[in-house]
Amino acid sequence: MRETRLIMGMPITIDAANPDAVAAAFAWFEEVDARFSPFKPESEVSALNRCEIAPEAVSADTREVLELAEATRIATDGYFDIMRPDGRMDPSGIVKGWAIRKAARLIAAMGLSDYCVEAGGDVQCAGHNDLGAPWRVGIRNPFDETRIVKVLQPGNAGVATSGSYVRGAHIYDPHAPSAVLSEIVGLTVVAGDICDADRFATAAFAMGRDGIGFIEATPGLEGYAIDRHGTATMTSGFRRLEAR
Amino acid sequence: MFTNPGSTMKKVLLSLAVLAASGAYVAFEREHGGDTANLPLGPMPANSAAPTDGVTLPAPPAAPPNGNLSPMRLVAPGAAGGLLPVADVAPATNGTVAQAQVAAGALRDGSFKGPSVDAYWGRIQVEAVVQGGRLTAVHMLQYPSDRRRSRAISDQVLPYLEQEAIANQSANVDTISGATLTSQAYQRSLQSALKQAGGAQGGNNA
Numbered sequence: 001m002r003e004t005r006l007i008m009g010m011p012i013t014i015d016a017a018n019p020d021a022v023a024a025a026f027a028w029f030e031e032v033d034a035r036f037s038p039f040k041p042e043s044e045v046s047a048l049n050r051c052e053i054a055p056e057a058v059s060a061d062t063r064e065v066l067e068l069a070e071a072t073r074i075a076t077d078g079y080f081d082i083m084r085p086d087g088r089m090d091p092s093g094i095v096k097g098w099a100i101r102k103a104a105r106l107i108a109a110m111g112l113s114d115y116c117v118e119a120g121g122d123v124q125c126a127g128h129n130d131l132g133a134p135w136r137v138g139i140r141n142p143f144d145e146t147r148i149v150k151v152l153q154p155g156n157a158g159v160a161t162s163g164s165y166v167r168g169a170h171i172y173d174p175h176a177p178s179a180v181l182s183e184i185v186g187l188t189v190v191a192g193d194i195c196d197a198d199r200f201a202t203a204a205f206a207m208g209r210d211g212i213g214f215i216e217a218t219p220g221l222e223g224y225a226i227d228r229h230g231t232a233t234m235t236s237g238f239r240r241l242e243a244r
Numbered sequence: 245m246f247t248n249p250g251s252t253m254k255k256v257l258l259s260l261a262v263l264a265a266s267g268a269y270v271a272f273e274r275e276h277g278g279d280t281a282n283l284p285l286g287p288m289p290a291n292s293a294a295p296t297d298g299v300t301l302p303a304p305p306a307a308p309p310n311g312n313l314s315p316m317r318l319v320a321p322g323a324a325g326g327l328l329p330v331a332d333v334a335p336a337t338n339g340t341v342a343q344a345q346v347a348a349g350a351l352r353d354g355s356f357k358g359p360s361v362d363a364y365w366g367r368i369q370v371e372a373v374v375q376g377g378r379l380t381a382v383h384m385l386q387y388p389s390d391r392r393r394s395r396a397i398s399d400q401v402l403p404y405l406e407q408e409a410i411a412n413q414s415a416n417v418d419t420i421s422g423a424t425l426t427s428q429a430y431q432r433s434l435q436s437a438l439k440q441a442g443g444a445q446g447g448n449n450a
Binding site: 213 | 406
């Protein structure tokens with residue numbers, strides 16, 4: 001079965017054969033939204049930003065996310081950073097991928113080996129679709145949201161895309177916060193795990209033209225970067241992910 | 245899994261080549277207090293008596309097999325014309341310090357400043373030291389302190405990655421990866437998604 005709900009301000013689609021697993025995954029996303037939304041005054045993140053909770057008193061989930069964010073900041077030379085220029089924390093950039101990863105694990109723990117979880121353009125899939133075929137993941141055309149420019153058959157993998165046609169400007173270069181990131185308009189990263197694909201796509205996108213080189217040099221990642229002229233640059237192992 | 249050992253090996257080799265190419269830059273950072281303790285160094289200088297206050301030159305035989313990955317690129321990007329002497333000495337007119345070294349017999353002793361050039365990842369300027377008709381050191385006078393090492397490294401990889409013009413595909417897919425849409429596009433996507441999911445309330449969610 002396939003079901004879409006609007007949670008965390010984005011459509012989330014879960015495709016799995018077991019309705020209980022689908023329901024459990026949606027319940028998990030609701031829980032994540034309640035805890036991590038920077039827009040909900042009662043969320044843990046909002047309380048942290050108001051300094052109402054000591055950093056050492058946060059929940060296990062929040063600690064996990066903050067540690068993951070810090071590890072990513074270091075691994076990307078600061079290009080990934082959940083601290084905004086105004087000094088407040090916005091973990092949205094890491095929560096989505098992390099939440100998808102946990103939802104996928106939740107479904108797998110219920111005994112399913114065929115599922116696909118998609119949230120706001122980030123995907124984790126495993127096994128096959130309901131027709132028994134490998135999951136086929138399209139890459140959206142950054143110049144035309146109704147079209148796709150690539151079809152991947154990534155196997156058990158996560159696929160995440162960062163782009164400049166985002167709502168607002170939640171992706172920026174922390175080394176030059178005012179810089180306009182216009183050279184690359186879309187960067188798709190494939191990794192075994194969606195959380196890795198998502199956080200490194202975000203960081204590499206902030207690197208501009210150099211981002212795809214960073215993906216190439218990082219083991220376990222493949223990438224496809226589209227520049228504003230419609231030219232794509234891909235990593236050396238990317239072709240093998242394409243659907244035939 | 246989607247990665248295979250061949251791909252990993254290729255990346256490792258490429259990374260090593262890149263790191264070798266970055267050797268001079270890394271050495272420079274080390275001399276100036278940069279945190280490079282856990283980075284492998286590139287080729288070591290051929291001349292141990294070379295000055296220690298600048299970038300020493302990698303030994304030519306240690307250069308990566310791919311000629312385009314010249315270790316010199318980081319200290320003297322060739323596109324801008326190579327080194328320009330401050331005195332009226334015959335300059336190395338085309339390309340890199342490495343090429344200047346080949347023409348060692350034509351070099352006059354002294355220190356020569358290159359132009360400040362845009363190396364894409366930042367502006368750099370070098371000073372070449374010639375002793376005994378040989379290039380013995382390159383000092384970094386200006387380097388992109390606002391960029392970090394990973395960018396310098398990743399930039400070295402870029403010229404070797406495959407490119408193509410994007411083209412729309414008509415194939416059916418199960419799901420789509422893309423950046424978060426604008427609010428209007430997002431609304432359209434949401435309606436489409438809810439329609440596919442069999443919901444009748446597609447119009448009023450935001």
